[in-house]
Amino acid sequence: MWIFCAFLVHVLLLGSILVNFRSTVIQDLQPQPPLLAYALDAPASRLVIFATDGLRAASFFEDNCHHVPHLREIFMREGLVGISRTRTPTESRPGHIALLAGFYEDPSAVFTGWKRNPVQFDSLLNHSGYSFSWGCPDIMGVFESVTKRGGGVLFHSFDDKVYESARWATYRLDEWVFSQVSVFLDHMKNKWSTSSPVVFFLHLPSTDRAGHVHKPATSLFHNSLNITDHGIWEMYQQFEETFPDKQTVYLLTSDHGMTDTGIHGSGTQHETETPFMLWGAGVSRTASTVGTRKFVANDEGVQLPLHELEQAQLTPLMSALIGLPPPMNNFGILPTGYMAVSEEYEAMAAHSNALQLLAQYEKLLEQHRKGLFADILNNFDELSQAEIDAYKQLIVKLHSKRAYAKSLTRSNVVMELTLKGIDYYHGYYRNCLLLSTTATFLGWIFYLYRLLSRNSAGKLQIMLERQEKVSRVTLDVSMFLLLFFLVAQRTPIAIAFYLLLPLPVWMMALKPKACGTSSVAVPISQPGASALTSASQLLLIIVCAELMVFTFFERRLISVCFVAFGCYNNWRNFVPNSREFYSWLALVVILACFPFLPLAEGYQNWYLFLAGVVLVLLKEFWFKKRRSSYSYHTKYCNAVILLNTVICAYLDSEDYDIPIVLYVANWSFLIYAFVSIMRNKESNLEDRLAQICFNLGSLHALLSTSYESVFVQLLTMELSLSLTALNVNSRQSVLCASFSILLYTLFSFFGMETLKSLDLFDSNSGRCFIGKYAPFVTMGLVLLKHSLPVVVNLSILHTHCEYVRKRERKILICMLIICNIMGLNFLYLVRNQGSWAEMGASIIHFNVVGLLPVVHLLSWAAQLLLGLIAIVLKFQ
Numbered sequence: 118m119w120i121f122c123a124f125l126v127h128v129l130l131l132g133s134i135l136v137n138f139r140s141t142v143i144q145d146l147q148p149q150p151p152l153l154a155y156a157l158d159a160p161a162s163r164l165v166i167f168a169t170d171g172l173r174a175a176s177f178f179e180d181n182c183h184h185v186p187h188l189r190e191i192f193m194r195e196g197l198v199g200i201s202r203t204r205t206p207t208e209s210r211p212g213h214i215a216l217l218a219g220f221y222e223d224p225s226a227v228f229t230g231w232k233r234n235p236v237q238f239d240s241l242l243n244h245s246g247y248s249f250s251w252g253c254p255d256i257m258g259v260f261e262s263v264t265k266r267g268g269g270v271l272f273h274s275f276d277d278k279v280y281e282s283a284r285w286a287t288y289r290l291d292e293w294v295f296s297q298v299s300v301f302l303d304h305m306k307n308k309w310s311t312s313s314p315v316v317f318f319l320h321l322p323s324t325d326r327a328g329h330v331h332k333p334a335t336s337l338f339h340n341s342l343n344i345t346d347h348g349i350w351e352m353y354q355q356f357e358e359t360f361p362d363k364q365t366v367y368l369l370t371s372d373h374g375m376t377d378t379g380i381h382g383s384g385t386q387h388e389t390e391t392p393f394m395l396w397g398a399g400v401s402r403t404a405s406t407v408g409t410r411k412f413v414a415n416d417e418g419v420q421l422p423l424h425e426l427e428q429a430q431l432t433p434l435m436s437a438l439i440g441l442p443p444p445m446n447n448f449g450i451l452p453t454g455y456m457a458v459s460e461e462y463e464a465m466a467a468h469s470n471a472l473q474l475l476a477q478y479e480k481l482l483e484q485h486r487k488g489l490f491a492d493i494l495n496n497f498d499e500l501s502q503a504e505i506d507a508y509k510q511l512i513v514k515l516h517s518k519r520a521y522a523k524s525l526t527r528s529n530v531v532m533e534l535t536l537k538g539i540d541y542y543h544g545y546y547r548n549c550l551l552l553s554t555t556a557t558f559l560g561w562i563f564y565l566y567r568l569l570s571r572n573s574a575g576k577l578q579i580m581l582e583r584q585e586k587v588s589r590v591t592l593d594v595s596m597f598l599l600l601f602f603l604v605a606q607r608t609p610i611a612i613a614f615y616l617l618l619p620l621p622v623w624m625m626a627l628k629p630k631a632c633g634t635s636s637v638a639v640p641i642s643q644p645g646a647s648a649l650t651s652a653s654q655l656l657l658i659i660v661c662a663e664l665m666v667f668t669f670f671e672r673r674l675i676s677v678c679f680v681a682f683g684c685y686n687n688w689r690n691f692v693p694n695s696r697e698f699y700s701w702l703a704l705v706v707i708l709a710c711f712p713f714l715p716l717a718e719g720y721q722n723w724y725l726f727l728a729g730v731v732l733v734l735l736k737e738f739w740f741k742k743r744r745s746s747y748s749y750h751t752k753y754c755n756a757v758i759l760l761n762t763v764i765c766a767y768l769d770s771e772d773y774d775i776p777i778v779l780y781v782a783n784w785s786f787l788i789y790a791f792v793s794i795m796r797n798k799e800s801n802l803e804d805r806l807a808q809i810c811f812n813l814g815s816l817h818a819l820l821s822t823s824y825e826s827v828f829v830q831l832l833t834m835e836l837s838l839s840l841t842a843l844n845v846n847s848r849q850s851v852l853c854a855s856f857s858i859l860l861y862t863l864f865s866f867f868g869m870e871t872l873k874s875l876d877l878f879d880s881n882s883g884r885c886f887i888g889k890y891a892p893f894v895t896m897g898l899v900l901l902k903h904s905l906p907v908v909v910n911l912s913i914l915h916t917h918c919e920y921v922r923k924r925e926r927k928i929l930i931c932m933l934i935i936c937n938i939m940g941l942n943f944l945y946l947v948r949n950q951g952s953w954a955e956m957g958a959s960i961i962h963f964n965v966v967g968l969l970p971v972v973h974l975l976s977w978a979a980q981l982l983l984g985l986i987a988i989v990l991k992f993q
């Protein structure tokens with residue numbers, strides 16, 4: 118029964134953090150009226166957006182804007198130029214959404230693997246009368262999927278052939294966009310007759326691809342940027358010829374920047390600072406709010422003001438320039454002084470922006486105030502409903518008195534407060550959820566500790582029996598009152614569930630007979646009682662858990678853990694100055710060096726790879742006793758497949774096609790490796806272990822690219838020596854066994870790479886099995902690669918350590934305690950904002966509480982391969 122409870126509680130704990138990844142995009146909103154409804158004519162009727170994907174500000178302003186000479190010619194005579202600051206994650210989808218919809222990454226995108234936004238949202242493209250878009254299919258698809266419009270909204274994207282043609286000639290992607298837009302403008306010349314606002318969106322992906330392929334500081338990247346610069350200039354000239362009424366406004370900007378190494382996603386300055394250039398109808402020459410920063414605009418040393426704003430501020434600015442209210446989900450604040458318009462127009466545009474933000478705030482406030490106890494709970498006091506109504510009335514009065522400057526100032530203040538209020542109500546339950554999940558963890562850990570020490574009675578057990586009625590009544594009343602409060606407050610179901618969860622867990626933990634024992638079951642002084650019952654030993658478990666927590670953030674610390682535990686647990690088990698002792702010590706020192714090497718994943722080294730293959734053969738054939746235990750088919754199949762591994766790796770490294778027959782042989786061996794072990798009739802565990810190590814070691818070599826095989830073979834040798842010496846001295850405990858399993862499991866991973874570097878779709882690991890990229894097959898092979906060392910280590914442990922076989926249940930419970938203590942640490946580090954890598958790493962770290970079921974499953978697989986499952990079932 119406790120196993121089912123463990124599975125259920127862990128699933129619920131894993132789901133607890135997902136509540137923090139609810140969508141911040143507010144639904145069921147109504148758009149604000151256009152500025153034309155206030156009898157105000159927009160300064161522009163057309164908007165042209167040049168989105169240069171991946172262009173960082175440093176590349177734009179480099180060498181006095183030397184690499185964008187045509188754009189420099191424009192901003193030297195008109196418009197505004199400056200820096201637009203993006204937010205993490207600095208990726209294309211959230212960057213373009215921030216630009217065109219006005220909000221940053223939605224945390225709920227985690228449920229789609231950050232591939233798309235799971236909720237509908239409003240954007241500038243479907244907010245305008247007409248919009249036409251050209252560019253990359255990924256970006257076009259983001260907005261096409263949320264656009265519910267007819268023929269006035271069109272998307273055009275290039276196909277795979279265009280993409281492949283730009284593998285090195287990256288500028289061809291932009292050339293395709295320019296050619297398509299040119300054809301469209303030629304067709305529309307002298308035929309366009311509409312007064313509705315029009316948006317032309319040109320997504321230019323060449324700069325992003327050139328940055329990835331050539332790197333931003335290279336001459337090849339600059340050449341590609343020069344071609345893009347010239348193309349934008351020609352597009353500008355053609356737009357002016359097609360629409361000569363001077364009613365077109367232009368914006369050039371980027372979704373994100375890029376580092377010198379050609380990557381993006383994090384929050385470095387190169388990644389978050391992008392250029393923006395605004396010119397055309399309705400654009401001021403210098404914003405009144407510009408700071409003191411300037412930049413050198415040309416080789417003559419002319420200095421211009423460097424304007425700075427947030428990326429989401431461009432959305433309401435573009436909307437105001439063509440007379441539209443901001444998109445309904447916009448979080449940007451209209452920057453002041455960027456438009457060459459009347460005071461009345463700018464004040465009304467700011468007011469429209471404020472009303473749009475207030476509509477979102479009022480929706481959240483309405484949901485909160487539906488609760489019965491809303492008045493006595495904490496509220497965002499800086500902006501109440503009465504103050505919102507007062508603001509709306511004040512603006513009407515100010516406009517009637519033509520006090521537009523005061524109106525603009527008040528609107529800006531209200532917008533700042535509104536954003537603070539939206540953040541407040543989005544995170545209203547965050548601290549409560551954190552505390553309730555912490556309480557759940559503590560209750561579950563307390564239950565497990567009682568389960569671990571169930572064979573001994575003490576003061577705690579006696580106290581629980583004496584206070585059983587009081588604790589039961591207290592928890593029942595608390596459950597009823599909390600449930601009533603949550604229902605009356607109309608708390609969202611998911612949040613209410615996790616706020617209630619600690620109570621049933623603590624009910625189970627505090628129940629005197631929850632662990633199947635009572636104070637009279639076993640005398641306190643009975644010999645043989647569990648060793649893990651004292652506070653000092655519980656503290657030792659906590660220290661062990663905390664020690665491993667740090668290894669998730671600094672890979673090299675796993676070496677410290679490994680050496681310290683090895684010396685503490687094994688040093689005294691060996692005969693001093695013996696060959697075994699020095700062999701073990703040399704293995705420990707060598708293994709401790711691996712976490713200091715470059716990450717194995719993606720780091721291909723032919724000589725280290727070959728050394729791993731040779732080591733597999735030497736390890737299995739060095740000793741005559743082990744060599745004679747293998748059947749002929751085991752010897753020859755493994756030897757042939759290792760030779761085949763070398764051939765496949767060589768062909769792949771030289772870019773030759775691997776013959777299909779070699780792929781078939783490798784897949785056949787994958788099946789053979791497990792089937793031959795299962796069909797082995799040998800009852801001797803040592804002989805079965807030898808075949809497991811040989812077969813799975815050869816299979817792991819097939820999946821290796823560098824020193825992985827060397828590392829795994831040395832690790833299994835060290836573990837075998839340690840356990841052999843341990844059995845001689847019989848110094849064993851549940852805590853040491855539990856910590857050993859977790860330590861060797863983590864070391865088998867962190868010894869080669871980190872969680873951040875883990876790529877489940879890295880085709881290098883499957884190079885001996887598949888010739889073409891197949892993501893799901895590759896993911897399966899990568900997972901198999903990382904599981905094999907754990908299975909081999911667990912097989913060694915079950916073979917050499919009878920103590921582990923007899924106390925498997927207690928070891929599992931102790932591992933659960935350690936993993937839950939680690940999970941409690943990671944709970945406070947979960948992030949729903951930041952780069953995808955940072956958010957993903959925080960989620961993966963927290964999921965360490967789910968590590969144990971995986972380890973237990975692999976332990977079951979190891980016992981199955983050893984033939985121990987049938988013995989266990991028969992014993993029970």
